Amino acid sequence: MSIKIHIISILLLLITCVSADAQHKIEWLTFEEALEMQKIDRKKIVIDLYTDWCIYCKRMDKATFQKEHISEYINANFYPVKLNGEQKSSITFGGQTYKYIKNGSRGYHELAVALTEGRLSYPTVVFLDENMKIIQAIPGYRSPLEFEMIMSYFGENQHKNVPWSKYQDNYVPIRIKNKKVKLTSGGK
Secondary structure: OHHHHHHHHHHHHHHHHHHHOOOOOHHHHHHHHHHHHHHHOOEEEEEEEOOOHHHHHHHHHHHHOOHHHHHHHHEEEEEEEEEEEOOOOOOEEEEEEEEEEEOOOEEEEEEHHHHHHOOOOOOOOEOOOOOEEEEEEEOOOOOHHHHHHHHHHHHHHHHHHHOHHHHHOOOOOOOHHHHHHHHHHHOO
């Protein structure tokens, strides 16, 4: 009987760990789902432009997007979209239909080219404002701290008033800001 209790305890612990981990994941949407959500509640959109073969895309998924404070911030402030730069299905956006274009052994999606303004590389993270206009496309792998700084710069509309270099110089990481808030509010 004690073996059954021990096994049940282990299973409950595993279930708890898995469900706790799932709470800290980015709730990725398709581009079409984000467009529909935008009709109900206007928010900025962050697009992770990737391909299946991109090693740095996978690295960014694991090292950056899996961080709890990053996933929580993105889920709260953006509609997060994963867009495969080589997806075959067409997407209609802004009255235009974007398609997959075969190019040699691979190809590219016209929307990926439009979002990067012709400077296609992977990974690239694209930020759109509430009116679906491109704020900026950020190419390349970004570490958790680099990405945190970038996402909060756009998420808090700092890009409208503060030069990037000044923002970088004065940046306080989210985890430190949150600790200061807890300390000043009595740890609640």
